[in-house]
Amino acid sequence: MSGEAQTETDVLSAQTGHEPMPGLFRGLSGRLLWMTVVFVMLAEVLIFAPSVAGMRMNWLRDRLDTAAAAGIVIDGLQPSELPRSVQDDTLLATGAKVIALRKDGTSRLLAAVDIPPQVDDQYDLADVPLLVSIRDAMDTLVFGGGRIMRVFGPVGESDMIIELVMTDDALRRDMLQYSRMMFTLSLVISLITAVLIFLAINRMMIRPIRNLTRNMQLFSERPEDPQRVFQGGGAKGELAVTGRHLSAMQVELQRTLKQQKNLADLGLAVSKINHDMRNILASAQLMSDRLVDVDDPMVRSFAPKLLRTIDRAVGYTSEVLSYGQATEAAPRRRRVRFAELCQDVREILALDADGDIEFVEQIATDLEVDADGEQLFRIIHNICRNSAQALAAFHPDDPATVRRITVMAHRIGSVVSITIDDTGPGMPRKARENLFAAFRGSARSGGTGLGLAIARELVLAHGGTIALVEKPGPGTQFRIEIPDRPVELEDYRARA
Secondary structure, three states: OHHHHHHHHHHHHHHHOOOOOOOOOOOHHHHHHHHHHHHHHHHHHHHHHHHHHHHHHHHHHHHHHHHHHHHHHHHHOOOOOOOHHHHHHHHHHHOOOEEEEEEOOEEEEEEEOOOOOOOOEEEEOOOOOHHHHHHHHHHHHHHOOOOEEEEEEEOOOOOOEEEEEEEOHHHHHHHHHHHHHHHHHHHHHHHHHHHHHHHHHHHHHHHHHHHHHHHHHHHHHOOOOHHHOOOOOOOOOHHHHHHHHHHHHHHHHHHHHHHHHHHHHHHHHHHHHHHHHHHHHHHHHHHHHHHHHOOOHHHHHHHHHHHHHHHHHHHHHHHHHHHHHOOOOOOOOEEEEHHHHHHHHHHHOOOOOOOOOEEEEEOOOOOEEEEOHHHHHHHHHHHHHHHHHHHHOOOOOOOOOOOEEEEEEEEEOOEEEEEEEEOOOOOOHHHHHOOOOOOOOOOOOOOOOHHHHHHHHHHHHOOOEEEEEOOOOOOOEEEEEEEOOOOOHHHHHHHO
16 A cells, blocks of 8 residues: 555656655654664663673672672681581682682682682782773673683772682673663663654754745746745744745745746737838838938938948847847957947937037047947947936036036057946936846836846957946946957967
């Protein structure tokens, strides 16, 4: 039955694309349970060695104390040989084969039976270091049995020494029994400790983690559903912080997905409009070509500018679809006279000398920029158009306030620095926070913020930088830096 349930779970997981949650005892909590048992047992092993050594020392001291008590009584009697029955009772009480008492430099045999021909080990219980005691205990426990040992130690505070000669069979048997008892007790303690830790950790950590994982799986199925945002639970501490961050991330992701859907819908609509607009501009281009043949001097002066404007419009519409599929086309770089390009921007924006908005160019006539001319035009045009729109909507309290757009440029080594400054009201705080974000970085009502986003993308394609510069007075200032293309060694040698 459990196999069928597991199969159903695997099938469901394969259908939903989610990895199934491990079982309670196969997951993190189960591993924690077994690790706790193992670690407690390891701790008990470290405790076992000195414990069994202490048990062995106590066992030997008990035998010496029993023999010492009998030896003191026997020593008080007249020096005579004890009856065999009394010797047997004394040896039986101590488990020894020989009992001797040393006093005043002499040794007296108190009781003996089957005196062994040799002694395998000798142990002085007067002063035994811990490590020596542990070593002797492990030796007896592992290799003991059938060995003859001589054990001796002082009798109380006196100068008498009691000696025993015995086999280690009874000692090893009692040590094995003690070891089995210690192992059973350690196993029980480790299991109880592991179960308590398992229940506590499962309640404090595993259950909240499972809730987080389950919510992630459900949210990934339908991320647009607000009901699937993580609502928190019984978690506390770090897991509560994790839950709040997960909830905030899911809310932000839903907002981003909604924005991406709107952008996709907008892109489809723009593509449809662009298709028809391109045909209209193509027709306008054909008709404008005939203006060149007109003899009117004014028409002849405006015809080239009109043709360039229509050509740019046709080029823009041709790149709309490719922009929606990938990024902007790679720059086709060449040397561009920046002063002439700024003059085109001024004419397209219709900023005449007699208008309300001044357009000032502080550019050397021979300054050249290594850039794509059309893309550089779009960069300068987008920023200057934003400035012109801001100045047109600006109504200062002082009517003598100058409305001016200043374009400055100069070369420093292989980098051209361009500054576009205006005397408008400046950018609001919200626009600064989303400066180059499409549909969020607009500084005016109804704007899309696409101008700065496109300008930034084109500048980065040239390997340059664009930034908003803080200025002490009112207005907005952008600085653009465009480096020259690095010269290939082979090209340099060919030119040289």
